[in-house]
Amino acid sequence: MCTLAIVVAIAGIPARAVLAREAEGSAEEAAEEAADQEAAAAAVVEFAQIVEGDALDPNPVEALYRPIVKVELSFAKRSCDLTEEQLQTAINECKTALTEFAKKQGNVNQRNGMVLFAGGVQQQSTPPREKLEQELQTKIVSTLTVEQSKAYQKELEQRVEFRRDAIVGALLRGLDSKLSLSERQSEDIREGMIEHWSDNWAPELEMVDNYGQHYFPQIPSKAITPYLDASQKRVWNGLQKVNFSSGMAIHQQGNVIDDIDLGE
Incomplete structure (x- = not known):
């Protein structure tokens, strides 16, 4: 049931988008839209297969x-x-x-x-x-202990900053490929994204590779547009902005630190 929900949630989008564009006589844009959505659907199906594999576990x-x-x-x-x-x-x-x-x-x-x-679909708050x-x-x-807790909290804070900086850096590379940013613009937008950082729009680190080519997350305009010229704003406004959320843990095909025995 979960896998079916995944495929329907993704596959339902290109059909509407393609029909709308074809109705406007833009067959070429419709084909590009379909190709983009097929790529996203392929990634989703891959994850669905992983979930189905886990279903063998009790x-x-x-x-x-x-x-x-x-x-x-x-x-x-x-x-x-x-x-x-x-x-x-x-x-x-x-x-x-x-x-x-x-x-x-x-x-x-x-x-x-x-x-x-x-569009108007809402993501879970956390x-x-x-x-x-x-x-x-x-x-x-x-x-x-008290001392251990202090050390642990400090490390947690540094990890949060590292994840945020890694995500911002990846998004900036994608933005630069589309907008040809100057060094000053890149720095201003980096600071803008950090200032307006929120889990409501920021992708998970494991999902950030889905952005930068065909899609961008729903980054607040005030983090970007004040630093763009008129031509760049037109490009930015025309980019497709979505939030992919797997709600998943760690990709099972990734490398996970495994020095803890849970007695499985």
Whole structure:
């Protein structure tokens, strides 16, 4: 059911878009639109196959998000020099949190699946992955000493900044390819995106490769347009802006730090 929701959510868009453009007599633009949407649909189908593979697990939602637990525990282990006793306590607490999260998320997935957000469609206020990370971090903090907690919080803040800067850098490269930005414009737009940063428009780091060629996220205009000339504004206004959201954990074909034994 989730896979069907994925395909319908994506495949429904090109049909409407192509028909609208053909009605206007723009067959060439319609073909380009269809090609763009086919590329997006292919990526979605690939993810759907991964989800279906996880369905072989008796707890498929837990299987999908289990890498997040390993990453967060490994991060804490390296950041705070956890003792074996602390690590085992954190593992037990985080496994419990994952089970509770999976039950809630399973109900949400039945309603929403994976969605391509565009136009007036609203994205969840907090992505599922981020919700789980927050819950895991709370569990981990409960196992730490005061000094360890300070070190952990500092590392978390630096990780957030790193992720944000990596996403901004990737988006800037895509913007430059379309708008031929000057060095000053690039710096101003970089600062603009950071100033107006919000999870409501910023893509997940794992999804950022979907942007820059055919699509851009719904970056606030005030972060970009004040620094563009008239010609660049026309180009920017004509670019297709959507928010891809998988709500997923870590891509199962990626490389995940795996130095934590959850006793699976």
